[in-house]
Amino acid sequence: MDLIKTLDYRLVSSLKHSLLDANYGEYALLLAVILSSSYVYNRGNPFEHLFFQQPQAVNGARSSASAATRNIGEKARENEAKIIILWGSQSGTAESLAHRLARDAQQRLRAATIACDLADYDPATLADVAESVIVVFIVSTYGEGDPSHNAIELVSHVTTLRTSPFSHLRYVAFGCGNSNYRYFNKAIDDIASSMDRCGAHCLVPTGKGDEASRSTQEDFLEWKEGFFSHLVSEYGMQDHKAEYQPTVSIIKEELTSTDSENMDNKSLPRKQQSIQIPIVSRDIVATYEGQDRSCIDLKLDLSKHSQIKYRTGDHIAIWPSNPLEEVDRLLGVLGLESQKPDGLRITVKDDMDELKVPSSTTIQALVSQHLDICAPVPRETVLALARLTSSAIVRTELESIGRDRETYARFLDHHHLNLGRLLELMNSHDPSNSWTQLPLAFVIDFIPAMQPRLYSIATSSTVDPRRVGIVVSVKPTSVLMNPKALICGVTSTYLSTADLSDISIETSLVRAEIRRSSFKLPVNLSIPVIMVAAGTGIAPFRAFIQERARLASIGHKVGPMTLFSGSQNRSDSLYHDELSALAATNGDKTLPLKFITAFSRPRESDGNLTKKTYVQDQVRVHSREVVDHLVDNDGAIYICGATTMAKAVGDVILEVLMQRNSWSKEAADKWRQNKRKTASWHEDVWS
Numbered sequence: 001m002d003l004i005k006t007l008d009y010r011l012v013s014s015l016k017h018s019l020l021d022a023n024y025g026e027y028a029l030l031l032a033v034i035l036s037s038s039y040v041y042n043r044g045n046p047f048e049h050l051f052f053q054q055p056q057a058v059n060g061a062r063s064s065a066s067a068a069t070r071n072i073g074e075k076a077r078e079n080e081a082k083i084i085i086l087w088g089s090q091s092g093t094a095e096s097l098a099h100r101l102a103r104d105a106q107q108r109l110r111a112a113t114i115a116c117d118l119a120d121y122d123p124a125t126l127a128d129v130a131e132s133v134i135v136v137f138i139v140s141t142y143g144e145g146d147p148s149h150n151a152i153e154l155v156s157h158v159t160t161l162r163t164s165p166f167s168h169l170r171y172v173a174f175g176c177g178n179s180n181y182r183y184f185n186k187a188i189d190d191i192a193s194s195m196d197r198c199g200a201h202c203l204v205p206t207g208k209g210d211e212a213s214r215s216t217q218e219d220f221l222e223w224k225e226g227f228f229s230h231l232v233s234e235y236g237m238q239d240h241k242a243e244y245q246p247t248v249s250i251i252k253e254e255l256t257s258t259d260s261e262n263m264d265n266k267s268l269p270r271k272q273q274s275i276q277i278p279i280v281s282r283d284i285v286a287t288y289e290g291q292d293r294s295c296i297d298l299k300l301d302l303s304k305h306s307q308i309k310y311r312t313g314d315h316i317a318i319w320p321s322n323p324l325e326e327v328d329r330l331l332g333v334l335g336l337e338s339q340k341p342d343g344l345r346i347t348v349k350d351d352m353d354e355l356k357v358p359s360s361t362t363i364q365a366l367v368s369q370h371l372d373i374c375a376p377v378p379r380e381t382v383l384a385l386a387r388l389t390s391s392a393i394v395r396t397e398l399e400s401i402g403r404d405r406e407t408y409a410r411f412l413d414h415h416h417l418n419l420g421r422l423l424e425l426m427n428s429h430d431p432s433n434s435w436t437q438l439p440l441a442f443v444i445d446f447i448p449a450m451q452p453r454l455y456s457i458a459t460s461s462t463v464d465p466r467r468v469g470i471v472v473s474v475k476p477t478s479v480l481m482n483p484k485a486l487i488c489g490v491t492s493t494y495l496s497t498a499d500l501s502d503i504s505i506e507t508s509l510v511r512a513e514i515r516r517s518s519f520k521l522p523v524n525l526s527i528p529v530i531m532v533a534a535g536t537g538i539a540p541f542r543a544f545i546q547e548r549a550r551l552a553s554i555g556h557k558v559g560p561m562t563l564f565s566g567s568q569n570r571s572d573s574l575y576h577d578e579l580s581a582l583a584a585t586n587g588d589k590t591l592p593l594k595f596i597t598a599f600s601r602p603r604e605s606d607g608n609l610t611k612k613t614y615v616q617d618q619v620r621v622h623s624r625e626v627v628d629h630l631v632d633n634d635g636a637i638y639i640c641g642a643t644t645m646a647k648a649v650g651d652v653i654l655e656v657l658m659q660r661n662s663w664s665k666e667a668a669d670k671w672r673q674n675k676r677k678t679a680s681w682h683e684d685v686w687s
C-alpha cells in the first residue's frame with residue numbers, strides 16, 4: 001500500500017471558513033426503501049430462530065458482539081451512556097432512525113448515547129439497566145403485527161413477564177409501521193404496554209411512523225423534538241445548537257490493484273456480508289400493453305459458492321447499484337467526478353456507533369453501491385443544507401421549502417428529489433452557488449445506507465440447487481402532480497439493465513445473500529395445498545410446484561395443489577404456459593395440480609374469461625373445494641401478493657366457512673388463528 005494521505009477531506013475546519021451558519025448535525029434518512037417482498041412469520045416452525053438468524057449470529061460469527069457483552073445494562077455502563085436506544089428493524093428504517101437519534105442526542109444534548117441492535121443482546125438483561133439511563137425503543141412491525149426479526153426475543157420476553165422488573169426504568173418508544181396493514185405498529189404498542197405493566201415510567205407518548213402516508217420521517221422528527229423538549233424541560237439538559245460535526249473521519253488513500261478488487265467485500269459492515277454472483281440469464285416474461293412496465297425473469301448462478309445453499313421458499317436479498325446518471329449527477333454537483341477512483345479509508349469518530357459503509361472503498365463505489373443516493377431527501381436534510389450553504393438565496397429557498405411538514409409535502413408532490421437533484425435545483429436558483437465545499441462526511445452522515453431488496457426465489461432447490469430464479473417487476477411510478485416525471489425502482493432498474501455480456505468481470509456480478517424464510521411447503525407431501533397469488537406473488541408457488549412435480553415424477557405421492565393466479569390478462573400471467581403444462585399432466589394423476597387464473601383487465605383474446613375477475617372471485621367460485629381441503633383434509637393455504645388481495649381472499653374464505661359451518665365471526669377468526677399457529681395459513685404480502 002502506498003502512502004496514506006491524511007486529508008482534511010473537507011472537514012469541519014475548512015467549513016468554518018467557507019460555510020456560514022453551520023448548526024448541529026442532523027441525520028438524513030430514507031423515506032423507506034421498502035422490501036415489498038416477503039415476510040412471513042409463523043410460530044409453528046420449531047426452527048424459526050434458525051431461519052431468521054441474523055448474519056452475525058451464524059457460525060459463531062457474532063464478530064464484534066462475540067467478545068462484547070450481551071447484557072444491555074452492562075453495555076450502557078461500559079459506555080457511560082445516559083440514553084440507550086434499542087432498535088428492531090428489518091429493512092433499515094428503524095435502524096437508521098435509531099442511529100440518527102443517537103447522533104442527535106450526542107451532538108445536541110451532549111448526552112452519551114448508544115444505539116444497539118436487539119439481536120446482539122439478551123432481553124432479560126433489560127432489567128439490569130441503571131435507573132439513571134433512559135431506554136428508547138425503536139421497532140418496526142411485520143406480518144400479523146409481529147416485531148422485526150431481531151426484536152422477536154425482546155417482545156416475547158416483555159409481553160410474557162408477570163413481575164415488575166422495570167419499576168426503576170424510564171423509557172420512550174417509536175414504532176415504524178404502515179397503516180395499510182391490519183395491525184398498525186402493533187410491535188411498539190406491545191412493547192410500550194408491557195413496559196407500563198412491568199412498572200416502567202413512560203416519558204412521552206409513543207410515536208408511530210406511518211409509511212402509508214409517507215410520513216415516517218416527519219412523524220419521527222415530531223416525536224424526537226417532543227422527546228428532546230421533555231429532556232430539556234424536565235431533566236435540565238441543554239439543547240445546543242451545534243454546528244454540523246461529521247461522525248466519520250475520511251482518509252484518502254492510494255490503492256493497489258489487489259486492494260481495489262477486494263476492499264469492499266473485506267471491509268463491509270458485518271451485517272452486510274454477501275456474495276457476488278453472476279446473472280446468467282434474463283428474459284422478459286410479461287409486458288403490459290400501453291404501459292411502461294414489464295416483468296423479467298432472472299437466473300443467478302451459485303455454482304462458485306458451494307457453501308451457499310437455498311431451500312425452496314427462501315428469499316434472496318439483492319443489493320443494487322445506483323443508476324450511473326444519478327451517481328454522476330451527485331459527484332458532479334459535489335465536484336468529485338474526477339476523483340471517482342480515489343481510495344478512501346473511513347472510520348467512525350466515536351466507538352459508540354457502527355460504520356454503515358465499508359471502511360475501505362472508493363468514491364465511486366461508495367456513491368454507486370453503498371449509499372442510497374436515490375432516496376427522497378427528508379426535510380431535516382433540507383434544513384441542514386440551509387445551515388451549510390454560503391448562498392443567501394439558496395438558504396432562503398431551502399428554508400422556505402422545508403419550513404414545515406405541509407409545505408415540504410406539497411413541494412414533494414411536484415418534485416422527485418434525491419440529494420443530487422436537490423443540490424442541482426438549488427444551483428439553478430443561484431448559479432453562483434457551489435456545493436464543492438460540502439463535506440463527503442455530510443453525504444455519508446445524511447444519506448441512508450443502501451438496503452437490499454428481497455425477492456422470493458422462484459425456483460426449487462430440489463430441481464435447481466445451484467441456480468436461483470427470481471421474477472422482477474419493472475414498474476416506474478410517477479410524481480403525483482407531474483405524471484411525466486417517472487421514478488424508477490433502484491433495484492429493478494439495476495437488474496433489468498445490468499450488463500450480462502461478460503459474467504467473468506466483477507461489474508456484472510450481483511451482490512446478494514440468501515435469506516431464510518418460513519414460507520415452506522408442508523413436510524408431509526400428501527397435505528393439500530392452496531396457493532393464491534397476484535402478479536409477482538406467483539414466484540414462490542412456481543418453486544413449490546416445481547418441487548412437488550419433481551417428487552411426484554420419482555414416485556412420491558403428492559397431495560392436491562390448487563393455484564389461483566391473478567394478473568391483468570393472459571399476456572402478463574406469469575409462467576402461464578409452464579404452469580398450464582404441469583396442470584395438464586393432472587390426467588395421469590402424478591401431479592394433482594389445478595391452475596386457475598383471474599384476469600382483472602381481460603382481452604377478447606383471453607377466450608371466455610372476458611369478465612373482470614380477481615383471485616378472490618375465483619376463490620369464491622371454487623370455495624367448496626378450497627374449504628374442503630383446508631378444513632376436512634387439514635390443508636395449508638399460502639397467499640402471496642398485495643395486502644388488499646390477501647385480505648379479500650381471507651374474507652371470502654372466512655365468509656364461506658361461516659355459512660358452511662354456521663360459525664360466528666369469532667369462531668371463524670379463531671379457526672384462522674389456529675391455522676396460523678399450526679403453520680397452515682401463510683401470508684407473504686406487501687402494500
Ligand SMILES: Cc1cc2nc3c(=O)[nH]c(=O)nc-3n(C[C@H](O)[C@H](O)[C@H](O)COP(=O)(O)O)c2cc1C
Pocket residue numbers: 032034035036037038039088089090091092093094095140141142143144145146148176177178179181182183184185186211216684685686687
Ligand atoms: C411484508 C411486510 C409486512 C408488513 N406488516 C406490517 C404490519 O403488520 N403492521 C405495520 O404497521 N406495518 C407493517 N409493515 C410496514 C413496515 O413496518 C414498515 O415498512 C417499516 O417502516 C419497516 O421498518 P424497518 O425498515 O425498520 O424494518 C410491513 C411491511 C412489509 C414489507
